[in-house]
Amino acid sequence: xxxxxxxxxxxxxxxxxxxxLSCEQNLNHDAMYWYRQDPGQGLRLIYYSQIVNDFQKGDxxxxxxxxxxxxxxxxxxxxxxxxxxxxxxxxxxxxxxxxEQYFGPGTRLTVT
Amino acid sequence: GDSVTQMEGPVTxxxxxxxxxxxxxxxxxxxxxxxxxxxxxxxxxxxxxxxxADDKGSNKGFEATYRKETTSFHLEKGSVQVSDSAVYxxxxxxxxxxxxxxxxxxxxxxxx
Numbered sequence: 183x184x185x186x187x188x189x190x191x192x193x194x195x196x197x198x199x200x201x202x203l204s205c206e207q208n209l210n211h212d213a214m215y216w217y218r219q220d221p222g223q224g225l226r227l228i229y230y231s232q233i234v235n236d237f238q239k240g241d242x243x244x245x246x247x248x249x250x251x252x253x254x255x256x257x258x259x260x261x262x263x264x265x266x267x268x269x270x271x272x273x274x275x276x277x278x279x280x281x282e283q284y285f286g287p288g289t290r291l292t293v294t
Numbered sequence: 295g296d297s298v299t300q301m302e303g304p305v306t307x308x309x310x311x312x313x314x315x316x317x318x319x320x321x322x323x324x325x326x327x328x329x330x331x332x333x334x335x336x337x338x339x340x341x342x343x344x345x346x347a348d349d350k351g352s353n354k355g356f357e358a359t360y361r362k363e364t365t366s367f368h369l370e371k372g373s374v375q376v377s378d379s380a381v382y383x384x385x386x387x388x389x390x391x392x393x394x395x396x397x398x399x400x401x402x403x404x405x406x
Contacts, residue, residue: 224398285337
């Protein structure tokens with residue numbers, strides 16, 4: 183079955199630590215996205231990548247970093263510079279010229 | 295810039311009631327329009343879409359019609375079930391960059 187996997191589902195970290203969230207897709211999609219969702223809020227775009235080895239900042243990229251070394255993988259690192267990292271993080275992908283995005287199950291990050 | 299406005303929630307209905315969740319948009323040209331659904335603790339799922347004026351998207355008993363004259367894409371269902379309880383997001387995208395512009399989401403609560 184094709185899809186997007188995000189791991190882990192729940193992640194706990196201490197303040198001051200960097201943490202990397204995994205996102206893998208086997209849909210052969212070209213574009214991948216990272217969103218942040220806060221309680222009762224909509225989605226905000228962190229970073230996106232249209233092709234391998236290329237990515238662009240979204241609306242709230244500060245304190246985050248990404249890489250896209252393989253088509254299937256788009257990991258997100260939440261750095262200690264991110265002021266309020268506790269949130270639900272969603273990864274998505276999109277096929278070529280299609281418009282719709284497909285989402286993974288999300289990772290809930292709690293930083294204390 | 296482009297934007298999407300959804301009716302504020304929560305929307306609370308009894309089982310078998312008729313559902314309407316309003317969505318209006320501001321955009322140049324002819325965007326594609328989407329409804330996504332998010333069940334508690336999960337990622338988003340594409341519910342339906344419409345890519346041109348007067349198109350009707352439908353899925354799982356839900357429908358929405360792309361109304362260019364009123365810049366609207368209201369979500370409707372004739373008879374809701376408890377299992378429809380979720381958060382519903384309206385979104386749009388353009389040909390130019392494929393970025394999704396999101397509404398804030400509308401929480402739907404269905405009581406038995």
